[in-house]
Amino acid sequence: MDALGYLLAGFQTALTAKNLLLCFQGCLWGTAVGVLPGLGPMAGMALLLPITFTLDPVGGVIMLAGIFYGAMYGGSTTSILLRIPGEAASIVTCIDGHEMARNGRGGAALTIAAVGSFVGGTLSVAGLMLFAPYLADVMLAVGPAAEAVMMAVALLIVTAVSTSPPVKTFTMICAGLLVGSVGLDSLTAKPRFMFGNLALADGVSFVALAIGLFGLSELLMNLRDGVTERPRTPGLRELVPTAQEARESVGPTLRGSAIGFVFGVIPGVSHIVSTFVSYAIEKKLSRTPERFGKGAVAGLAGPETANNATTGSAMIPLLVLGIPAIPSTAILLSALQNHGIQPGPLLLTEHPEVFWGLIASMYVGNAILVVLNLPLVGLFVRLLRTPMAYLAPIVILICAIGVYSVNGSGFDLAVLFVAGWVGYLLRRFDYDIAPALLAIVLGDRLEAGFRRALTISGGDYAIFFKGPAVRIFLGILVAVIVAKLWAARRVGRPPAP
Secondary structure, X not given: OOHHHHHHHHHHHHOOHHHHXXXXXXXXXXXXXXXXXXXXXXXXXXXXXXXXXXXXXXXXXHHHHHHHHHHHHHHHHHHHHHOOOOOHHHHHHHHHHHHHHHHHHHHHHHHHHHHHHHHHHHHHHHHHHHHHHHHHHHHHOOOHHHHHHHHHHHHHHHHHHOOOXXXXXHHHHHHHHHHHOOEEOOOOOOEEOOOOOHHHOOOOOHHHHHHHHHHHHHHHHHHHHOOOOOOOOOOOHHHOOOHHHHHHHHHHHHHHHHHHHHHHHOOOOHHHHHHHHHHHHHHHHOOOHHHOOOOOHHHHHHHHHHHHHHHHHOHHHHXXXXXXXXXXXXXXXXXXXXXXXXOOOOHHHHOHHHHHHHHHHHHHHHHXXXXXXXXXXXXXXXXXXXXXXXXXXHHHHHHHHHHHHHHOOHHHHHHHHHHHHHHHHHHHOOOOOHHHXXXXXXXXXXXXXXXXXXXXXXXXXXHXXXXXXXHHHHHHHHHHHHHXXXXXXXXXXXXXX
């Protein structure tokens, strides 16, 4: 039976009444989890993991997958309306999505994000179906040295995204790497910058930092500026993007789908880096780069599509190699193993109903999410009508609940409020916060890959220049540097160190 025949069999499995209901429940819960700041897909999946033990393997994995990509959809809502990233991958969405909302285009921004998410998710699932066996071989070539170089390239790319000067961007990246090193050393278990506080053993909570630096700092900025605007509730026609907005979103949506699919295959990178890369590329390709950061449609459509496109390709290392590329897919791995199913090369032959049922359910789930989310756009936009005096306590309460629900830690709440004040001060002095958050996310993987590569080579640094994967990423690194030098020369000034 060819791939199309297997897919049709998968639809027969996914479209049964029971599995269709489980898919809907997963999408609904995932959307709610994505909207609530701090939870994210992994926490949402973990909360319902015990329920899957009472289901059959196909039904359990369909529900968890629905939560996974449902949270990717929902995370854009608070990013656009309140500039609070619902989860880490929605950080870039805050930049131009929230500016569109402030310019009275909140409804159009949510619609563009929903449609882009649908397109990216659907195309990535098609890629998963067609290329999974072939891309597995490519993944095996990404060793520790290539991973370390890849992380370094990602941190350099963020300089093209940042709206602050290069020196300030570099400062924020260094600060992020420093904060990311707090906690027990991953190889030696020695404490680093913990100062005797056991609450820092696992490092500083990224959720608390992200919500504090972005969400609370935005709230403080609005309170300082005395924001009292109460935009009117848009009618049905205003929820539909204009013809110009639609045209501007087509190219970024297609490019974001390709970028998200490629990065989703690479273990450890996935959603967060793909959104930054998409934003950087759209800004470079744009004829009006000065609009980015002020409500550019491409700055929203590209990253949001890339974010959701990774959901399909992130399944490739899980299903084909049995390796969870990101923490969220580790929950899926746990669910399958609890049913006695081990993902890997034999999954397609031993349990084809699981593999193809999951793929078919992802097509169905993406359609469900569009039907579920678009009618709620008007309800979400109504949040903007809430006066700041009433909205501020609600936002603070939601942020605190989201942060506390992750680890049940009072220390994380302290981190949340300190990060809010620090983010406010940084924004007052025109520092871009996004590079610091990206450095925190990638710092531990950069360090781990660097140290593992040197352990394998016996301390020989030449390992960072060997192998096809390393050379590809080094080539990208050189290309980025040349592009920065060329751009600096065009504006008639030397590049900042």
